Amino acid sequence: MRLIGLFSIATLIALVLQTTLPRLLPLGLFVPDLVLILAVDLGLRHHGSLSAAMAFAMGYATDAFSGSQLGLNALTLTLVFLLAYWLARSLISTSVVIGVVAVFAGVMFKDIGGYFVSSGWSTPPDLHTLIPPMLLQATITALLAPWVFGVMDRAARIIGLRQRAARE
Amino acid sequence: MITIGILVIISLHMLSTGVKPDGRASRPSLLLMEVLRPFQALESALTYGASGLVHDYFDLVGVREQNVELRKQLAELQSERARLVELQVENRHLADLLELKEALGTSAVAANVIGSDATGLSRSLVLGEGSGDELRRDMAVVSTEGVVGRLIAVSSSVSRVLLIDDHNSALDAFDQRSRARGIIAGVVDDGLTMKYVDRSEDIKPGDTIVTSGMDGVFPRGLLVGQVARVSQEGPGLFLNVEVKAAVDFRRLEQVLILTQKPVESAPDRKG
Numbered sequence: 235m236r237l238i239g240l241f242s243i244a245t246l247i248a249l250v251l252q253t254t255l256p257r258l259l260p261l262g263l264f265v266p267d268l269v270l271i272l273a274v275d276l277g278l279r280h281h282g283s284l285s286a287a288m289a290f291a292m293g294y295a296t297d298a299f300s301g302s303q304l305g306l307n308a309l310t311l312t313l314v315f316l317l318a319y320w321l322a323r324s325l326i327s328t329s330v331v332i333g334v335v336a337v338f339a340g341v342m343f344k345d346i347g348g349y350f351v352s353s354g355w356s357t358p359p360d361l362h363t364l365i366p367p368m369l370l371q372a373t374i375t376a377l378l379a380p381w382v383f384g385v386m387d388r389a390a391r392i393i394g395l396r397q398r399a400a401r402e
Numbered sequence: 403m404i405t406i407g408i409l410v411i412i413s414l415h416m417l418s419t420g421v422k423p424d425g426r427a428s429r430p431s432l433l434l435m436e437v438l439r440p441f442q443a444l445e446s447a448l449t450y451g452a453s454g455l456v457h458d459y460f461d462l463v464g465v466r467e468q469n470v471e472l473r474k475q476l477a478e479l480q481s482e483r484a485r486l487v488e489l490q491v492e493n494r495h496l497a498d499l500l501e502l503k504e505a506l507g508t509s510a511v512a513a514n515v516i517g518s519d520a521t522g523l524s525r526s527l528v529l530g531e532g533s534g535d536e537l538r539r540d541m542a543v544v545s546t547e548g549v550v551g552r553l554i555a556v557s558s559s560v561s562r563v564l565l566i567d568d569h570n571s572a573l574d575a576f577d578q579r580s581r582a583r584g585i586i587a588g589v590v591d592d593g594l595t596m597k598y599v600d601r602s603e604d605i606k607p608g609d610t611i612v613t614s615g616m617d618g619v620f621p622r623g624l625l626v627g628q629v630a631r632v633s634q635e636g637p638g639l640f641l642n643v644e645v646k647a648a649v650d651f652r653r654l655e656q657v658l659i660l661t662q663k664p665v666e667s668a669p670d671r672k673g
Contacts, residue, residue, distance in 0.1 A: 253517035298431030301524030305416025
């Protein structure tokens, strides 16, 4: 329950920021994907069915505020969770740098995969023009990741939520 | 792994069956929109209304020579002025919308923009009005500058509009000068494109593009934008037409939702 509570509140805050920041700042495509950072944090530190369901729910919540296809973010965030989970299981230790790399890869995967799916499962003709802004968005999000990981770590400690180490 | 597999299947099912944003499976997402509404509305109020107050206040703090009472009075006056200027701007926007509503001759509801899309790839806006204000899915959303988009999700007091520059958006439009018809769609790295314009059509940069009224969503003759570039690359059947949208979607504060469906009408062909 503590896991659900913590990540639900964090997701709501992230969504409010993601839906309001672009109107305050000229961010365009470069909206930092805070919810994705949370999904990576889940995959790296909180394993189990509940965490996977939480990642799915976070994606579904993002779908409520993005695009016109329900399920797109639910799918991509579940797969990003799987990527982070696999990294945590495969590597001896999961440092912040691993998290940052996972976030960067996650944003690229989510953006390209999401665009591929929303284009009707076909390669979109203008994909090459999207790569530079996607790389920039992934970089911005990855740079924010250590800060988000730190906040989530502190919040988890405060509420006494047990965080699993890699290979546990 | 089993859980992840099940969740992936569920999300793939939602995608492949094309669950509509107002379908049964989307009810929790509509509820979520309602939950976040106060926060987004608060941010919106801060952005449009109170930011002037905060800036003015901080400017005054720096003037140390003035006595405290004068500073306080000045701050109050500045705050009042900022509030009045903001009200004046809002009033002008609403008056313009009212004028547009009368010009369109259709029933419409004005709504405030309270949020934008949660990701960078899609283009949508969150509006502070919903089904309680007689809004329904697929209603046309316009502003004084031109076409904005159509409603894709409506809960009781919040709704979401898919902008015409989203890559999944499509609207029937035509060139006002040559009457060449095409489909206006969004381009992910910003801007609009007019698809399926035959190579033989006479279409030039600077031409005005307006809605045709054939899609059953937008009334005929609403401004979409202007042709920015026309090219004929490759052996394809169609022209590549880039269109600059008439509306600056990032600066939208108030919009008008047309609650009455348009009557279909075909654009006249030249010659």
